[in-house]
Amino acid sequence: MPELPEVETIVRSLRPHLRGAVIRDVAAPGGRLRHPVDVEALRLACRGQAIAELRRRAKYILVELSSGTVLVLHLGMTGAFRVVPSAAPAATHERVVWILEDGRSWRFMDPRRFGSVQVCTSLGADGLPAALAGLGPEPLEAGFDGEYLYRRTRGRDRPIKNHIMDQAEVVGVGNIYASEALFRAGISPRRRCGTLSRKALDRLADAIREVLTEAIAAGGTTIDDFRDVDGSEGHFTTNLQVYGRQGQDCLRCGRPGGIRRLVQAGRSTYCCPRCQR
Ligand SMILES: [Zn+2]
Incomplete structure (x- = not known):
């Protein structure tokens, strides 16, 4: 499943291909996704509009049109994009196709249909879709640091790994990066979050930022089906220290066989019990 670095990588690689392009029409050849694709609403919103900007919020891709309307896209488990000449044959599992005025098409493929493509009907005061208002801060932006984690964990009892994977606390720290960041910070994933010191949470905030920044620089992590727009694989797998x-x-x-796998909230966690307390 694409996590924050993969989505950021995709947004960065789509941007130069799509910014300024004018949409002629939209087609939805592939049936329903996580939500039904409202092709009439998409056509109404997109026809004749230029793509003004592409942004990421958590794992959502926001497509801002010249009219001010925003499309909200999510890759789900297996979503991927291609930008190809309109004459190119359809790929398998094409779900939504934006036909551009310049003879190209922007195509969204999603074999497992957990992704979504929706027209945002309501923008909040921050200019972001109101439906995303409950999300926590971006880990790579101001507002996320050890002080923030400290404040949000006082009096709370759940394991720290579950806490940092809660999108209402901080967005985009998925399963792989949670394990990696906790290892780097020397914190046991099972540790009750309210018992962690400010110093430990400073280390953790730094480790989360470090791991995500490295993964973005490497073009995301290749796990399962993730591919960049041009089909190249991410390379962060080589930097994984505990995951898998x-x-x-x-x-x-250096402990031989020291890396353990445990299950928390139904997800695999990897850690070294000697290094992480
Ligand atoms: Zn160790």
Whole structure:
């Protein structure tokens, strides 16, 4: 499943291809996604409009049209984009196609249909879709730091890994990056969040930013179906220190077979019990 770095990578690679392009029409050849695709609403919103900007908020892709209307896209588990000449044959699992005035098409493929493409009907005061108002801060922007984590964890009892994966607390820290950041910060994923010191949470905030920044620089992590717009794979897998390494030696303390896998809230967590307290 694409996480924040993958979505950021996709937005950055789509932007030069799409910014300024004018949409002639929209087609939805592929049936329903997570939500039904309202092709009439999409046509009404998109026809004749230029794509003014593409932005990311959490794992949503926001497409701002010249009219001020915003499209809200989500990749779900297996969503991917291509920008190709309109004459190019349809790929399998094409769900939504934006036909551009310049002879190209922007195509959204999604084999498993957990993605979504919607026209935003209501913008909040911040100019973002009102439906995204309950999301926590972006981890790479001002407002997310050790002080913030400290304030939000006082008096709370849940494991720290579950806390940082809660989108209402901070967005975009998915399963892979939560495991990696906790390892780097030397914090056990099972540790009750309210018992962590300010210093430990400073380390954790730094580690989250570090891991995500490195992953974006590497073009995202290749797990399962993630591909960049041009079909190239992300390269962050080589930097994973705990994720998927159960039974292997710990890269920090060197303990043979030191990396353990455990299950929290139904998700696999990887850690070194010796290095993480
Ligand atoms: Zn270790």
